[in-house]
Amino acid sequence: MALPTYDEVIAKWDPVLGLEVHVELNTKSKMFCSCATEFGAAPNTQTCPVCLALPGALPVVNKKAIESTILIGLALNCKIAPYSRFARKNYFYPDMPKNFQISQYDEPICFDGYVDVEIETDEGLKQFRIEVERVHMEEDTGKSLHVGGATGRIHGADYSLLDYNRAGIPLVEIVTKIVPGTGKYAPEVAKAYVAELRDILRGLKVSDVKMEQGSLRCDANVSLKPIGSDVLGTRSETKNVNSLRSVERAIRGEMIRHAELLNEGKKVKQETRHFQEDTGLTRSGRSKEQAEDYRYFPDPDLVPVTPATIWIEELRATLPERPSLRRKRIKEEWNVPDKEMAAMINADVLDIVEATVLLGADPTKARTWWLGEISRIANDQNIAITDLAITPKDVAELVALVASGELTDKLARQVVEGVIAGEGTPSEVVAQRGIKVVNDDGALMAAIEKVCAEQAETAEKVRGGHLPAAGALIGAVMKETKGQADAARVRELLLGHLGQAN
């Protein structure tokens, strides 16, 4: 039987989602010890007896991590538990030196929240509410490097090497309740949810939220039930989903894979699967011979967390503008059409455009530069737009230079290239490259006379009233002035010169 198409899947099956998002907090030190959390440090340079689990070491929780977690809970409309504890989750894996992970079990610090997301549907913009079951604190594991084998993957490796710099970095896990009723929009709703979470977390400044560096990671649970049925199907859990686009692809792919199995009368296996970025497919992870048995119990080395109501309210008062409200405000203030707004969100340029506008640039101009020329260069170089050497300040300056007539749009594009190439600010690039609009009619007239003399035949045609021939002459004049002239002015002067003033 052929793989069902997505349309065939959703004609028969109703997807149910569950999303677990792990967020690495951006605290300076680890969750339970004072080691640094710098990304990319040399292996095993950020470890100590606590995070290496040497005998006798005692963990002490990081206050900032608790504060950040409460902020996340509040921003996700959660209740904050007046009393919560840490628990040990026991299992053996080399990336975890203690042979247990300190986490929270039946007493998470935040619970019962929700996130609303909006997506474009056939019936227009539609809101979906994703209910949040819990937000809890835990610690990250170390990083493994698998040596030997063909692919560098864990399967078939000869042995593995462990770097524990990441072990013990504060991790917050955000777990949704099951998300029913998204139908064919399930992959987009999931993507929108993770994007909204990312924006909320970024606004709170509690995490770098870089999916490509793993500071925001999503595990997607998917199951299918026949449309109209109340009985949930068996779910699979896909890990290793490291971009917003992958969230969408992974869920779509799993829906198709489940439907194929179910259509053939087979069963979906409850298992962990790994997303393959290159193919968009998932592959089976470690098959679990025995049911997971983590034997959670309260960690006797740590005492309960009982945040005072007054502290919680103080934190609530510091919550920033909700991203959805911010988008609404920006859309109205800048008068942005729906499609352009969607493009800005999709390209993830809202922050930089807003920063550019706050530096005095016209919103439409700022948007056009970031979404157009600069996005194009970022795509060509295959890097994030925020990693380019051009800043909101540069773009604001560029917009000002164009507005004052010192640059044409065409020249400004050269300046953008220069700034991105590291040649300095727009003014510096203009000065160094000798870029300037030729406003001097005298210089232009000299160029026009020169071109008309060189292309006398063409000039004669124009003089005889054949205006389309003027294009070639204007082009030659622009070339003569190295593109620094204003083409409209050249046309005006040229036609005047040839007796065709309009």
Next chain:
Amino acid sequence: MSSLSRDDVAKLAGLARIEMTEAELLELSSQFGLILDAVARVQEMDLSGVKATSHPQPLENIARADEVLPSLSPEAALSAAPAQEDSRFRVPQILGEAE
């Protein structure tokens, strides 16, 4: 009297990665019964209104400021490792070939 079967003990031993002989499994299954019975005596008391605890001291909210202190040198961190390579802990194969 409570009791744990030999298989229960074998499963626990497996989860804890402790190798045990058949004789030890049988001996422990009866001993675990005694331990469970001893703990179960707590349930005979009226404990309504008593909060479960996990710490001998009535402490709450012990936390540290988010400050970085020096870590171990990689040499020190790795000094007790049975095997190491490229400043990393070396461990035996984790999973076999994909099935």
